[in-house]
Amino acid sequence: MQPWAFTAAVILACGGASPARSAQADAAQGYPAKPIRLIVPFAPGGGTDITARTIALKLGEAWGQTIVTDNRAGANGTIGVDIATKAPADGYTLTMISSSHSVNVSLYRKLPYDLIKDLAPITQATTQPYALVVHPSVPAKSVKELIALAKAKPGTLNYGSSGTGGLSHLSGALFASLAGLNITHIPYKGGAPAMTDVIAGQIQMLFSTILQSHAHIKAGRLRPLAVTTAKRSAGAPELPTMQEAGVPGYEVAGWYGVLAPARTPQPIIARLNQEIVRILHTQEMKGRLSADGSEPVGSSPEQFAAHIKSEVAKWRKVVGEIGIRAE
Numbered sequence: 304m305q306p307w308a309f310t311a312a313v314i315l316a317c318g319g320a321s322p323a324r325s326a327q328a329d330a331a332q333g334y335p336a337k338p339i340r341l342i343v344p345f346a347p348g349g350g351t352d353i354t355a356r357t358i359a360l361k362l363g364e365a366w367g368q369t370i371v372t373d374n375r376a377g378a379n380g381t382i383g384v385d386i387a388t389k390a391p392a393d394g395y396t397l398t399m400i401s402s403s404h405s406v407n408v409s410l411y412r413k414l415p416y417d418l419i420k421d422l423a424p425i426t427q428a429t430t431q432p433y434a435l436v437v438h439p440s441v442p443a444k445s446v447k448e449l450i451a452l453a454k455a456k457p458g459t460l461n462y463g464s465s466g467t468g469g470l471s472h473l474s475g476a477l478f479a480s481l482a483g484l485n486i487t488h489i490p491y492k493g494g495a496p497a498m499t500d501v502i503a504g505q506i507q508m509l510f511s512t513i514l515q516s517h518a519h520i521k522a523g524r525l526r527p528l529a530v531t532t533a534k535r536s537a538g539a540p541e542l543p544t545m546q547e548a549g550v551p552g553y554e555v556a557g558w559y560g561v562l563a564p565a566r567t568p569q570p571i572i573a574r575l576n577q578e579i580v581r582i583l584h585t586q587e588m589k590g591r592l593s594a595d596g597s598e599p600v601g602s603s604p605e606q607f608a609a610h611i612k613s614e615v616a617k618w619r620k621v622v623g624e625i626g627i628r629a630e
Contacts, residue, residue, distance in 0.1 A: 331570030344383025346493025350512035405614035410468035446548035463497035474510035513596025538596030
């Protein structure tokens with residue numbers, strides 16, 4: 304072997320001359336050097352939007368850059384995520400997905416993207432229950448009374464959702480299935496318009512995030528009956544779980560998480576993860592999330608990737624059992 308060949312081999316073995324590694328390291332230097340776009344694939348005012356804007360504000364303050372939240376609602380969140388997957392993988396386009404996206408994999412026969420392959424997980428931001436809320440005109444002050452009312456008047460009660468196949472929809476469908484009810488699903492293009500209609504009395508009930516509904520509950524515009532998780536929520540400890548309220552086997556937990564387009568340089572993913580996790584675990588953020596019924600998670604990219612895969616498998620089974628299809 305010639306001396307120059309030996310030297311080159313040693314350099315390559317040590318990784319010092321890897322073009323890909325060098326390019327990725329260079330990409331992270333000085334990042335971020337311009338505003339970052341955070342795509343929210345739901346309408347403004349919903350739980351995903353509120354959480355995304357809070358994180359964007361704190362991330363912008365920490366980095367001295369503007370984080371622009373861009374709402375691209377439609378098709379239960381698939382339109383906004385599709386835009387994100389097709390954006391340059393340079394760290395300047397991110398998206399916040401919800402647990403609904405793990406349902407879409409089974410709900411739609413063909414998605415314009417692959418949830419697992421076309422996105423790079425950064426971190427799971429939160430986990431939270433949904434709350435079953437009703438309009439004050441509904442003559443039911445407990446889940447048992449609501450079940451009795453629905454059985455006495457089959458087909459007359461409506462429940463809204465942020466879209467077909469979303470967690471708010473599945474929460475209602477699972478309730479109907481386990482309790483043996485005939486209630487009608489009314490899908491909306493996001494949680495905010497669904498909330499507007501339940502407050503107005505256009506629909507009777509809604510499974511909403513506490514983040515989205517707590518102000519309306521406090522003002523008396525909505526009556527809460529229960530939370531969907533197996534344990535009571537720290538944000539609303541007075542509310543029973545659906546299981547405690549008389550629906551055995553009921554459990555639904557929502558979550559939000561931040562991702563980037565696949566092939567985004569790993570040093571940028573690592574920097575985003577480190578900063579967002581730090582923000583999530585500040586006392587200010589913990590207090591804000593806790594008051595709204597959410598808990599910060601702040602997982603590693605690998606942990607979030609594993610969580611997404613497990614959620615896809617879980618909801619594939621539920622969607623098949625209930626027989627939900629995209630409308």
